[in-house]
Amino acid sequence: MKHVRISLDANGREAEIHPVYDVLANAPYVGRSRALQWNFDGDELGIMHYVEGDRERFDAAIEAIPHVLASEIAPAGDDAFYTYIRDAMTEPLRGVFELATESPVVVIPPIEYAADGTVSYSVVGPSGAIQTAIERVPDPIGVMVTEIGGMETAPPITESRLSDRQREAIEAAVDLGYYEIPRDAGHEAVANAIDCAPSTAAEHLRKAEATLLRSVLEE
Numbered sequence: 001m002k003h004v005r006i007s008l009d010a011n012g013r014e015a016e017i018h019p020v021y022d023v024l025a026n027a028p029y030v031g032r033s034r035a036l037q038w039n040f041d042g043d044e045l046g047i048m049h050y051v052e053g054d055r056e057r058f059d060a061a062i063e064a065i066p067h068v069l070a071s072e073i074a075p076a077g078d079d080a081f082y083t084y085i086r087d088a089m090t091e092p093l094r095g096v097f098e099l100a101t102e103s104p105v106v107v108i109p110p111i112e113y114a115a116d117g118t119v120s121y122s123v124v125g126p127s128g129a130i131q132t133a134i135e136r137v138p139d140p141i142g143v144m145v146t147e148i149g150g151m152e153t154a155p156p157i158t159e160s161r162l163s164d165r166q167r168e169a170i171e172a173a174v175d176l177g178y179y180e181i182p183r184d185a186g187h188e189a190v191a192n193a194i195d196c197a198p199s200t201a202a203e204h205l206r207k208a209e210a211t212l213l214r215s216v217l218e219e
Contacts, residue, residue: 001124001125001126001150001151002124002125002126002127002130002148002149002150002151003122003123003124003147003148003149003150003151003152003153003154004122004123004124004130004145004147004148005120005121005122005145005146005147005148006120006121006122006123006134006143006144006145006146007118007119007120007143007144007145007146008096008118008119008120008137008141008142008143008144009117009118009119009141009142009143009144010025010117010140010141010142011117011140011142012117013140014026014117016090016092016140017090017092017093017096017140017141018067018087018089018090018092018093019065019067020062020065020067020068020085020087021093021119023058023061023062023065024049024051024113025113025114025117025118025119026117027053027057027058027061029053029054029057029058030051030052030053030054030058030113031051031052031053031079031115032051032052032112032113032115032164033049033050033051033052033053033112033113034049034050034110034111034112034113034164035047035048035049035109035110035111035113036048036049036050036082036109036110037109040089040097040100040101042089042094042098043088043089044069044086044087044088044089045086045087045089045093045097046084046085046086046087047084047085047086047087048082048083048084049082049083049084049085050076050080050081050082050110050163050164051080051081051082051083052079052080052164052165053079053080054079055073055075055079055081058073058081058083059071059073059083062083062085067087067088067090068085068086068087068088069086069087069088070084070085070086071083071084071085071086072084076163076165077165077196077200077203077204078195078196078197078200080163080164080165092138092139092140092141095136095137095138096137096138096141099133099136099137100133103125103129103132103133104125104126104129105123105124105125105126105129105130105133106123106124106125107121107122107123108121108122108123108124108154109121120146122154124151124154162208162211162212163204163207165194165196165204166204166205166207166208166211167208168194168204169190169194169201169204169205169208170204170205170208170209170212172190172193172194173185173190173205175193176189176190176193178190178205186198187199187201187202187205188201190205
């Protein structure tokens with residue numbers, strides 16, 4: 001089995017793939033975003049995103065897209081939110097998701113949208129099946145393989161369950177000595193490090209800690 005990191009690039013033609021993809025990849029009011037979980041039935045796509053950006057402008061843009069059948073947004077701290085979107089499929093996007101459902105290749109969440117319009121994610125599976133899936137990615141999407149390794153190099157599942165801000169808060173807390181005994185820093189120091197209110201930093205830490213503890217207990 002192989003782990004392969006893949007980057008997809010529609011070269012400015014994201015709207016042809018799907019209008020929501022265009023918003024996530026190119027809208028100036030969207031910073032970082034990632035697809036956390038999804039379900040595809042052939043005609044519709046239900047997908048949960050974590051987005052950093054302007055929530056009101058994003059919501060208005062999504063509501064204006066005819067392909068969007070339903071959507072809902074929930075805050076996730078300062079300038080960040082979760083959004084569930086139920087989409088009607090376009091043919092190019094259907095082709096992408098059919099690769100995941102009609103192949104032994106496993107896609108590992110999250111799918112990450114970069115500021116340059118590229119989308120990257122990890123897959124695990126037999127080498128031949130991965131190669132076949134790459135060759136079948138429909139136009140106008142270009143594919144680049146950025147990493148190849150054994151299955152042990154795949155991103156940890158626990159890591160993918162944390163939002164960007166939760167991970168950032170945990171990393172800052174560790175660096176600052178928040179978890180040292182005795183504690184070297186409090187919520188205020190973490191908040192200063194990640195540029196948010198102390199109450200928001202505390203919320204990020206609580207949610208991240210709960211996620212990590214659940215993962216350990218499940219294991």
